Amino acid sequence: MKKKKSPLKALKLSRKNRQKAEKPAARKNESSSGNDQGLNKPPVSPLNVLHDAADLLDDHLITEDGQVDIPNTLPVLAVRDIVVFNYMILPLFVGREKSVHAVEAAMTGDRYVMILTQKDESVDNPEHEDLYQTGTVCMVMRMLKMPDGRLKVLVQGVSRAKVKRFISSDPFHIAEIETIDEPQIQELDSTQEALVRSSREQSEKILSLRGISSTDIMSVLNNVDDPGRLADLIASNLRMKVAAAQSILECEKPVERLTLVNTQLTQEVEVASMQNKIQSMAKEGMDKAQKDFYLREQLKAIKRELGESADEAEEAEELRDAIAKAKMPKEVRKETEKQLRRLEAMHPESSEATVIRTYLDWMIELPWSKQSRDRLDIIEAKKILDEDHYDLEKVKERILEYLSVRKLNPSMKGPILCFVGPPGVGKTSLGRSIARSLKRKFHRMSLGGMRDEAEIRGHRRTYIGSMPGRIIQAIKQCGTRNPVIMLDEIDKLGSDFRGDPSSALLEVLDPEQNNSFTDHYLNVPFDLSKVMFICTANVLDSIPRPLLDRMEVIRIPGYTEHDKINIAKKYILGRQCTENGLKEKEMIMPDEVVSKIIKEYTREAGLRNLEREVGSVCRKLARKKAEGEKGPFEVTGDNLHKYLGIPKFLEDEKEYELPAGVALGLAWTPVGGSVLHVEVSAVPGKGKQLLTGQLGDVMKESAQAAVSFARKHAEEYGISPNFHEEQDLHIHVPDGATPKDGPSAGVTLVTALVSALTGIPADPELAMTGEISLRGRVLPVGGIKEKILAAVSLGMKRVLIPARNVKDLEDIPDELRNKIEITPIERIDEIWPIAKAK
Numbered sequence: 001m002k003k004k005k006s007p008l009k010a011l012k013l014s015r016k017n018r019q020k021a022e023k024p025a026a027r028k029n030e031s032s033s034g035n036d037q038g039l040n041k042p043p044v045s046p047l048n049v050l051h052d053a054a055d056l057l058d059d060h061l062i063t064e065d066g067q068v069d070i071p072n073t074l075p076v077l078a079v080r081d082i083v084v085f086n087y088m089i090l091p092l093f094v095g096r097e098k099s100v101h102a103v104e105a106a107m108t109g110d111r112y113v114m115i116l117t118q119k120d121e122s123v124d125n126p127e128h129e130d131l132y133q134t135g136t137v138c139m140v141m142r143m144l145k146m147p148d149g150r151l152k153v154l155v156q157g158v159s160r161a162k163v164k165r166f167i168s169s170d171p172f173h174i175a176e177i178e179t180i181d182e183p184q185i186q187e188l189d190s191t192q193e194a195l196v197r198s199s200r201e202q203s204e205k206i207l208s209l210r211g212i213s214s215t216d217i218m219s220v221l222n223n224v225d226d227p228g229r230l231a232d233l234i235a236s237n238l239r240m241k242v243a244a245a246q247s248i249l250e251c252e253k254p255v256e257r258l259t260l261v262n263t264q265l266t267q268e269v270e271v272a273s274m275q276n277k278i279q280s281m282a283k284e285g286m287d288k289a290q291k292d293f294y295l296r297e298q299l300k301a302i303k304r305e306l307g308e309s310a311d312e313a314e315e316a317e318e319l320r321d322a323i324a325k326a327k328m329p330k331e332v333r334k335e336t337e338k339q340l341r342r343l344e345a346m347h348p349e350s351s352e353a354t355v356i357r358t359y360l361d362w363m364i365e366l367p368w369s370k371q372s373r374d375r376l377d378i379i380e381a382k383k384i385l386d387e388d389h390y391d392l393e394k395v396k397e398r399i400l401e402y403l404s405v406r407k408l409n410p411s412m413k414g415p416i417l418c419f420v421g422p423p424g425v426g427k428t429s430l431g432r433s434i435a436r437s438l439k440r441k442f443h444r445m446s447l448g449g450m451r452d453e454a455e456i457r458g459h460r461r462t463y464i465g466s467m468p469g470r471i472i473q474a475i476k477q478c479g480t481r482n483p484v485i486m487l488d489e490i491d492k493l494g495s496d497f498r499g500d501p502s503s504a505l506l507e508v509l510d511p512e513q514n515n516s517f518t519d520h521y522l523n524v525p526f527d528l529s530k531v532m533f534i535c536t537a538n539v540l541d542s543i544p545r546p547l548l549d550r551m552e553v554i555r556i557p558g559y560t561e562h563d564k565i566n567i568a569k570k571y572i573l574g575r576q577c578t579e580n581g582l583k584e585k586e587m588i589m590p591d592e593v594v595s596k597i598i599k600e601y602t603r604e605a606g607l608r609n610l611e612r613e614v615g616s617v618c619r620k621l622a623r624k625k626a627e628g629e630k631g632p633f634e635v636t637g638d639n640l641h642k643y644l645g646i647p648k649f650l651e652d653e654k655e656y657e658l659p660a661g662v663a664l665g666l667a668w669t670p671v672g673g674s675v676l677h678v679e680v681s682a683v684p685g686k687g688k689q690l691l692t693g694q695l696g697d698v699m700k701e702s703a704q705a706a707v708s709f710a711r712k713h714a715e716e717y718g719i720s721p722n723f724h725e726e727q728d729l730h731i732h733v734p735d736g737a738t739p740k741d742g743p744s745a746g747v748t749l750v751t752a753l754v755s756a757l758t759g760i761p762a763d764p765e766l767a768m769t770g771e772i773s774l775r776g777r778v779l780p781v782g783g784i785k786e787k788i789l790a791a792v793s794l795g796m797k798r799v800l801i802p803a804r805n806v807k808d809l810e811d812i813p814d815e816l817r818n819k820i821e822i823t824p825i826e827r828i829d830e831i832w833p834i835a836k837a838k
Contacts, residue, residue: 748768
């Protein structure tokens with residue numbers, strides 16, 4: 001048994017002052033949690049340690065003269081995550097079996113236990129070699145058994161000691177120890193005094209930076225003059241790693257130990273200063289109303305202080321890997337990597353960095369080398385086209401030709417097709433079907449009303465909110481560099497002060513240029529030569545000639561009645577039944593009923609109104625089914641009006657007898673062909689001419705040419721040679737709210753004028769079209785198929801067309817030509833003998 005002088009005697013405070021400061025601290029220590037692994041941090045302050053230590057002077061284990069008896073052999077309590085110093089009081093939760101036995105052995109004896117720290121905290125059952133050989137002899141002040149078998153103990157460091165040898169390890173570690181005597185320094189020299197003062201000042205700085213009241217604590221530190229005791233007191237309250245704390249504990253010389261502590265204090269001051277600086281920066285940049293974002297501002301301040309965060313470095317590396325995987329062309333990759341280097345050099349929170357990051361995302365996500373594999377099975381592609389669309393043989397033939405050439409020459413460029421036809425004939429759906437037959441991605445882009453060139457070429461990155469043009473956006477959405485892109489309503493492009501989109505499309509739709517299309521946003525060329533562009537338009541007149549010259553025009557005229565009936569049977573009836581909750585067998589609609597809907601409820605070149613009317617019938621049948629009626633439901637000619645109401649177009653609109661001065665002309669409009677009544681009235685007057693019905697300049701000029709022809713050939717037709725002086729002529733085309741223009745009404749104006757001047761009516765079964773010249777020639781016009789369709793729809797029996805339009809009859813199906821007699825004419829004088837009523 002070795003007697004050791006207690007260091008607590010000199011540190012004992014007066015009872016009165018201690019009781020004021022002790023009570024809350026004592027309660028805190030009693031309620032703190034720990035285990036035999038040690039606490040995450042040491043007790044709150046050295047003041048609490050000294051107050052609790054001074055209380056032990058009243059305990060019977062420490063005598064009033066300050067002498068304690070420490071046995072040479074003690075049970076060993078292994079702890080982890082903490083190093084226990086002299087004068088240190090801390091609670092421990094003891095749970096391991098050997099540790100519990102060691103504490104119980106100490107309690108049955110003189111309450112002393114040797115506390116050693118584990119070298120590796122992950123070891124659950126440490127052996128002798130797993131423990132440091134220098135530790136602290138501690139006194140077990142209190143012990144409480146928990147319901148789960150663990151012990152809660154309060155220990156106090158008494159003396160540093162070394163293990164001479166381990167005597168036993170079962171049921172707990174027992175070691176023979178040797179206490180380390182503390183050399184007494186009677187008087188401090190100048191160096192030691194400076195070291196003591198520096199340690200106190202550093203401690204005060206730390207307390208100040210952490211916002212802790214330092215008056216009481218500093219009074220305790222100022223009363224401790226011994227370097228060793230001061231070192232232990234400060235070390236017990238410093239946040240240190242286990243290895244650093246153990247090295248201080250093992251240092252036997254007081255001055256050297258205080259030097260090590262002072263070094264740790266210096267580091268802690270630097271850390272606390274930086275932490276305080278970060279907090280100050282965050283608070284300065286934060287509005288008072290945004291306190292909820294305080295932690296986020298702290299994070300920003302940390303990133304600013306470091307200059308570069310791990311996340312930013314990781315993001316740059318990810319972008320670099322993504323650029324490598326994108327397989328960009330050499331020039332494009334060079335520009336992309338240049339922008340990445342700029343991003344790395346920028347502050348991550350700057351607005352320019354956001355712009356560059358977005359730009360890099362676009363460059364990475366574009367399919368520079370990825371393309372879908374075409375379905376080059378010609379028979380299968382033809383089967384798909386036939387499944388989706390009825391007729392349209394020319395279009396299907398062109399697509400199959402492209403596939404055939406593509407199969408033989410894989411490097412060929414994509415075609416630029418333009419489908420022209422009235423609304424509702426299936427132009428857009430045909431593009432979707434083409435994409436399906438080719439097994440390519442499809443994207444539809446509406447150009448109607450587009451006025452900004454940047455919609456095509458993109459915005460330059462100097463503008464806020466800039467982005468690529470819609471062509472590049474479509475490529476990105478499709479994810480391949482060879483999709484089918486449909487440019488819908490190309491005839492409805494506009495232009496204003498922001499530019500001309502049609503001019504921007506010149507590069508897009510030129511096979512010789514679009515292999516290096518440069519979007520203003522990307523600022524690098526992108527190859528569009530593999531893209532199949534399909535444009536749609538209702539008319540060609542509004543498309544600029546340079547743009548039209550770059551496209552292969554395929555006309556899709558309106559459907560005949562026979563076509564419409566077949567399309568209705570094959571597609572429309574089944575689709576409308578499904579959309580309205582009916583089965584196909586629940587609705588019976590014979591061909592004659594579909595024909596009646598076409599004739600009396602629709603008057604169009606396409607199929608939209610037909611589909612609407614069939615949908616209206618299906619909805620009414622769906623209501624019957626919902627009300628409990630059982631199908632199938634038969635729609636007949638007699639009950640059709642119950643579903644669709646009275647007919648919108650009646651057969652009696654066709655006049656079986658025309659008055660003199662009226663002739664039937666054929667016109668072509670964006671929605672198909674139509675039949676126009678041209679009326680001429682000759683009344684006594686002074687030779688004035690009045691033209692009404694919103695006629696355009698071309699049509700007015702045709703009227704003047706007709707009058708000149710009638711004056712020249714007046715005698716041949718039995719007309720008064722002076723009619724132009726004795727009669728006023730009023731030329732009118734009904735439906736005055738609709739503007740009308742074009743050269744096709746020339747022969748109709750001649751016929752109506754001759755009929756009015758001769759008093760002989762024109763044939764009501766005859767419709768006509770053609771441009772006239774002063775020499776008496778009949779010139780060719782366009783839209784022959786649509787015009788003949790309109791004539792057949794109205795029930796005309798005969799039609800006159802220019803002789804030079806006979807070539808266009810190849811596009812007219814035989815079943816349509818069999819319903820009407822087509823007569824070609826070359827000269828104007830051939831018209832009247834055919835046109836006058838028999």
